Every structure is written in structure tokens, then in C-alpha cells.
Amino acid sequence: MFESYNVKPFFDEMFTAQGTAKPHYRKFYEKLQQFSEEELKEKHETAQLSFLRQGITFTVYNNNVGTERTMPFDFVPIIISPEEWDTIEKGMIQRTEALNRFLDDVYHNQKILEDGIIPRRLVEENPYYYAKQVQGINVPLKNHIFLAGIDLIRDEHGKYHVLEDNLRNPSGMSYVYQNRYVMRQVYPEFFNNHSVHALEHQMSYLHEAILDHAPKTTNDKPFAVLLTPGMYNSAYYDHVFLAQQMGIDLVEGRDLIVKDHIVYMKSIRGLKRVDIVYRRIDDDFLDPEAFREDSALGVPGLLDAYRHGNVAILNGIGNGVADDKAIYAYVPEMIRYYLNEEPIIDNVKTYLLDNPEEREWVLEHLEELVVKNVGASGGYDMLVGPHASKELIEEFRAKIIETPHQYIAQPTIKLSRAPAYQGEDFYPCHVDLRVFIMRGKNTRVLPGGLSRVALKRGSLVVNSSQGGGGKDTWVYREKDDRGEHDAKPSS
Template structure:
């Protein structure tokens, strides 16, 4: 079934360059080899149907029309050895700690700017830096990042790099659980032979981390809610799943009100005081008094209550300044500055186009590079030089010259690949991994994460909105029984 499968010139997650399964994929490969083509087709179809039946969808917007889609699922898991996982775990804890210290610093003393480690204009002119709304606020635990989603890739040598930090409203945790659920239902054979780190208690850790952020003056039992923009949001399934699993009330802005700088939830028994809001609404829409006046999604007076320390908002307001693609280039420096350590997992090399010499070099090598808009996400306003037409190259050249600060450039990395089974055959597809870091009084990393796969043959874009899909991610237990 893998006769025509080619690994070179990429690093393959499952196979060596000679086409042999790697040691931690050996058992999986043996079981897979016992399936007939009909077995594989039937199992593949059953898996896709399972997502459809459970209503696991996301919404793609095109020309202001929303289309519901199921996340395509691929059953070949990404399997991570215990040794590799230890490195990822340490690297993610280190990185989120430095990013959190940066947020605490830029909204308070600004030492990193005074010391010239990061250019002041990159912070103060950043559209996600909310000095007026968030400067000087003392947040519980001094923790701005309760949940981070850090995107990792591997290069052609198999080395991990951080591609992106998501510190505002990282989504996708529900898909990690659904991918595992479907794998267990459809492919129970695999789990009989593998000792895989369980996801079982992770959502109770997430809930604990939420409650750890109760405001200091809080009574015995803090009350937390999950604030959603509502059912038309593309990640609404994620919101519903997390609220249900953690036993939290799922609320919209209209369900909350602020009186005398205290937040209440309206209920059939009257008003109930709210201490913690895990919000899945962007900053701009949170409070029409503090941000956009036309927001119908938020709660008037919410930022006032936050300032007074009467309610915790997770993730913190203004986190976008730290996951901006231009600030990303400085995260290794942040790690050295705040933690006095070298980065365990480094960035992808990044060119800042606001710097004249870097810009000139990039303009001369556009066809070799990836160019990204620092404010865009989901694979939008992005140039992949080697795959671009002359017109696209010229269009981006003009954009860079006009607003250089709006773009960064990176080398085209030969992203690692893994087998995917689609259309009744196996072929190699590019993959990345979103790792979820949960931070309360303790920091924990969800074992595994969301492996995203570019299912279109030859595509480099893994985002679900652009045709990507998901895979289950297994962290193998080591012989001693823990990863």
C-alpha cells in the first residue's frame, strides 16, 4: 500500500529516507498492513460520518456567506516519542513563560523597551496594544496567558521550530478530543497495541487553571462562565464542547450585565455574580464603552469591572501585542532577556521588512520566500514565493514597498510530511502541530495536540478554512509508564 510513497526531499514523520517505518511507528505499520483496501475505505468513510453525525463543524466565510463544513479527518496519527515530547513540553513552558513576562512588562514598567531589546514602535504602534484599556491593570497571578496554542513545524532535518504563537483565543482543543474519540471508535485495533498518553483528565486541569484566576477578594467558590459570540462564530462548536466538558455556563454578551463595577449573569433565579470570564470574543467586541461602540456582542462596563479587579478575563486583554508576527521575531530575545536561557525550540528565521537592508534582500529574493501579513491569520494575505505567479509576486512587491511594516518574510521551509489516506490511496502531506499550554498556578501541556494536515496534494496550507484537515496525535508512554 506504500509502494508508490515517496519521502524525499522531506523529513517524513512515519518513514525513514529508505522507506522503512521508524521504530515508534513499527507496531502501527504492522497493524495497518493487515487491513484490506475495502477495510481501509470502510473505516475512512465511517470516521468522516462520525464527525458529521456529531455536528463537528466549523464555518468558512466567503463573500459574507457562511458555509458549514466538517473538519476532514485523516486516520494515520502523528506519533511522538517520549524523548521528543519532553523537549516539546519544556520548550513550550519556557516560551509561554517569557511571553507572559513580556505582556506583564509592556503593560507595566516597559523595561524591555527601555533597554532597547524590542523597538518601542513595534509595541506602541501595534493595533493590538491596548494601553488605554489594559495598562497598569494587576491581573490575577500576573498571568495574561491562561491558554496558549503554539504552532510547531519540523524542517527537512526533523528539527522543531515555532511557526506562530496564538495567545488571544486559541481554538481547536475540541478537535483534539474528537479526533481521539473517532480513532478509538473506528480503529480500536491500534490502541490495543500502543501505550498512548491519555487526554482524560486534561479538561479538569483546564478548569482548575480557570478557577486559579479568581480575583483576590473572591469568596469561597468562584463562579466562571464561558463567553461566546454565539452560534454564528466559526469556532462555536469549540465553545460548546469546552463549556459542556468543564460544566461551565455558556453565555453571550446579552446574558451578562455590569452594576457598580460587578459583573452578573442573568438567570431564572435572578442575578448571579460572575468572578471569571473565559472569553472567546476578540478584544474589539468585548465592551462597547471601552472598544468598538457598535459591538452588540460584548458587555457594557466590563473593562471597568476588570480594572477594579472585580472580574478576571481570560485570556488577558491586549494579548495580541505578543502574538503579532513582527513581535514573533523577537521571542528568542525575550527568552534570553527575561529567563536568562537559550530557546529550547527556536523560531523560523524571520525578516522584518521595516528594516531597509532586510527589505531590499527580501524584494530581490521574493520567489524563494514566504511573505505574511502581520495582522492576518488562517492563511490569508500570504505569498508562497516558489508557487506564485509573476502577477502575485508583483502584487506583493507593491504591497511591501507601500506598507513594509505590515509584512514579514520567512524562508520556504521544507515542512515535514506524513502519510494521509484520501481517495483510496496513501500519499505524503505536509503537517504542523498546535500544542496547547494551560497556565494557572501550575503550567501543563496537553499531551499531543492538534496535528493539522494539508490534504490537497502538494499544498503547504494546513488551515481548515483552506482545505486542511486534522489527525490524532499520540504521545507514546515510555517504558516506565510516563512520558
């Protein structure tokens, strides 16, 4: 079934350069060989239907029209050995700690700016820097990052790099659980002889991390809510899933009210004091009195309650200043500055285009590079030079010359690949991995994360909005832990 599968010239997650299954994939590979072509097709179709039946969808917007889609699922997992996972875990804890210290610094003493490690203009001109609203506010635990989603890729040598930091409202954790649930339902054979880290306790860790941020004014057991923009948001399924799994109330802005600098939730028994708001609403829409006046999603007076220390808002307001694609280039320096350590997992080489020398070099090599808008996400406003038309390259050349500070450039990395099966045959697809880091009094890393796959043959874009899909991610553990099993997500 893998006769036509071609590994070279990329690093393959499952196969060696010689085409043999790697040791940690061997049992899975042997099990796969036992299925007939018809069985594989049937299981693939059952998996896709399982997502549809459970209503696991996301919304793609085009010309302001939203289309509901199910996340395409591929049943060949990404398997990570214990040694590799140990490196990823340590690297993610290190990186989020440095980024959190940076956020606390720029909203307080600004020592990193005074010392010239990061150009002041990159912070002060950043549209996500909310100095006016939150400068000087002391947040619980001095922790601005309750949940981070860090995107990792592997190069042609198998070395991990950080591609992007997501510190505002990282989404996708629900898909990690649903990928595992579907995999267990459709392919129970794969779990019989595999010692895979379970996910069942991770939601209690997430809930625990939320409650750790209770403000000092909390008298009793802290009460937390998840604030959603509502059912038309593209990540609404994520919001519903997380609220259900943690057992916290899912609310919209209209369900909350602020009185005397205290936040309350309206309920049939009257008003109930809210101590912690895990918000899935962007900063601009949180509070019409402090941000956008036209916001119908937020809660008037919420920022005032925040300033008075009566409510915690997770993730912190203004986190976007730290996950900007231009600031990204300086994260290794942050790690050295705040932690006095070398980065365990480094960045992809990044060119800042408002630097005249770097810009000149990039403009001469556009057909070799990836160019990204520092404020965009989801694969939008992005040039992949080797795959772009001459017209698109010239269009980006004009954009860079007009607004150089708005773009960065990176080498085209030969992203690692893994086998995918979509009902016909196995073929290699590029993959990346979003790792979720939960930070409260303790820091924990969700074992595995969301593996995203560019299911269009030859595509480099893994985003679901651009035709990508998901894979289950297995982290192997020591054999004496085999007794633990994953819980089925509640419906």
C-alpha cells in the same frame, strides 16, 4: 500499499529516508498492513460520517457568506516519542513564560523597551496594544496567558521550529478530543498495543487553571463562565465543547450585566455573581463602553469591573501585542532577556521588512520566500514564492513597497510530511502541530495537540479554511502507565 509512497526530499514523520517505518511507528505500520483496501475505504468513510453525525463543523467565510463544513480527518496519526515530547513540553513552557513576562512588562514598567531589546514602535503602533484600557492593571497571578496555542513545524532535518504564537483566543482543542474519539471508535485495533497518553484528565486541569485566576474579591467558590459571540461564530463548536466538558455556563453578552462594578449572570433564580470570564470574544467587541461602541456581542461596563479587580478576564486583554508576526521575531530575545536561557525550540528565520537592508534583499528573492501579513491569520494575505504566479509575486512586491511594516518574510521551509489516506491511496502530506499550554498556578501542556495536515496533494497550507484537515496525535509514555484510558466526550 506504500509502494508508490515517496519520502525524499522531505523529513517524513513515519518513514526513514530508506523507506522503513521508524521504531515508534512500527507497531502501527504493522497493524495497518493487516487491512484490505476495502476495509481501509470503509473505515475512512465511517470516520468522516462520525464527524458529520456529531455536528463537528467549522464555518468558512467567503464574500461575507458562511458555509458549514466538517473537518476532514485523516486516520494516520502523528506519533511522538517520549524523548521528543519532553523537548516540546519544556520548550513550550519556556516560551509561554517569556511571552507572559513580556506582556506584564509592556503593560507596566516597559523595561524591555527602555533597554532597546524590542523597538518601542512595534509595541506602541501595534493595533492590539490596549495601553489606554489596561495599562497598569494587575491581573491575577500576573498571568496574561491562561491558554496558548503554539504552532510547531519540522524542517527537512526533523528539527522543530515555532511557526506562530496564538495568545488571544486559540481554538482547536475540541478537535484534539474529537479526533481521538473518532480514532478510538473507527480504529480500536490501533489502541490495543499502544501506550498513548490519555486526554481524559486534561479538561479538569483546564478548569482548575481557570479557577486559579479568581480575583481577590471572591468570597466563596469562584464562579466562571465561557463568553461566546454565539452560534454564528466559526469556532462555536469549540466553545460549546469546552463549556460542556468543564461544566461551566456558556453565555453570550446579553446574559451578563454589570452593577456597581460587579459582573452578574442572569438566571431563572435571579442574578449570580461572576468571578471569571473565559472569553472567546475579541478585545474590540468585549465592552462597547471601552472598545467598539457598535458591539452587540460584549458586556457594557465589563472593563470597569475588570479595572476594579472584581472579575478576571481570560485570556488577558491586549495579548495580541505579543503574538503579532513582527513581535514573533523577537521572542528568542525575550527568552534570553527575561529567563537568561537559550530558546529550547527556536523560531523560523524572519525578515522584518521595515528594515531597508532586509527589505531590499527580500524584494530580490521573493520567488524563494514566504511573505505574511503581520495582522492576518488562517493562511490569508500570504505569498508562497515557489508556488506563486509572476502576477502574484508582483502584487506582493507592490504591497511590501507601499506598507513594508505590514509584512514579514521567511525562508520556504521543507515542512515535514506524513502519510495521509483519503479513500484511494497513501500519499505524503505536509503537517504541523498546534500545542496547547494551560497556565494557572501550575503550567501543563496537553499531551499531543492538534496535528493539521495539508490534504491537497502538494499543498503547503494546513489551515482548515484552506482545505486542510486534522490527524490524531499520539504521545507515547512509559509502559507502566498503560491502565489509563480516554473518556468519550459527552454529547
